Amino acid sequence: MxxxxxxxxxxxxxxxxxxxxxxxxxxxxxxxxxxxxxxxxxxxxxxxxxxxxxxxxxxxxxxxxxxxxxxxxxFLHDRDFLEALIGSVEDRISQADTLAIIQKLYDEQILSQKEGNLVLAMLNAQTLAVNDKQLEEQLRARMLIAVLERLRYEIK
Structure with missing residues (x-):
């Protein structure tokens, strides 16, 4: 034994x-x-x-x-889906691509409409208020990845 x-x-x-x-x-x-x-x-x-x-x-x-x-x-059932999304976000992401990802999260019922709108407001160009487009897209990518990583699990 x-x-x-x-x-x-x-x-x-x-x-x-x-x-x-x-x-x-x-x-x-x-x-x-x-x-x-x-x-x-x-x-x-x-x-x-x-x-x-x-x-x-x-x-x-x-x-x-x-x-x-x-x-x-x-853990969410579709963890692979979220990991694929995280992998798709490189070091920069446009506002339009961000909208597409948030829409997909809504379509998959991972985010509610209200939650999706809050994330979009947070990642909006006016909210980020950076004059350098490259820096804006880098900040948006890091913030979106943080949101996606947090969505990989839910606290009961």
Missing amino acids: QSQNISDIIEAYLKKILADSEQIEIRRSEIAKLFNCVPSQINYVINTRFTEQRGYVVNSKRGGGGYIRIVKVQ
């Missing part, structure tokens, strides 16, 4: 708690005491086993009343 290491045990414990709840708040020192390990071991588990790629968002607050909050995220 293969024995589990402490990281596997801590991960299993936290996932068991998360099975009953969509998010948990823990104190690093309390979990370390529970498993008789150093607090940095808890950091290691959180940083390697509870990543966005694995379906979690982690927030923390340091200090006396500090905590680590782990939230389960729900």
Whole structure:
């Protein structure tokens, strides 16, 4: 029988708690005491086993009343679609191409009409207010990629 290491045990414990709840708040020192390990071991588990790629968002607050909050995220069914869109946005994108992408997100029911309009307003040339067309398109591309990456998952 293969024995589990402490990281596997801590991960299993936290996932068991998360099975009953969509998010948990823990104190690093309390979990370390529970498993008789150093607090940095808890950091290691959180940083390697509870990543966005694995379906979690982690927030923390340091200090006396500090905590680590782990939230389960729900991946969208058509993740490949969003990844393809991200791959299609190069280092620059025109306002017209941005409109086409937002329209596609609306057509696929990933964005509501209101959400799409908000994103378009944010990426509009007048909002960006940059006199250099190349810089405007670079900013638009970075912001659109950030939106698309965020859409790859939804917090439950």
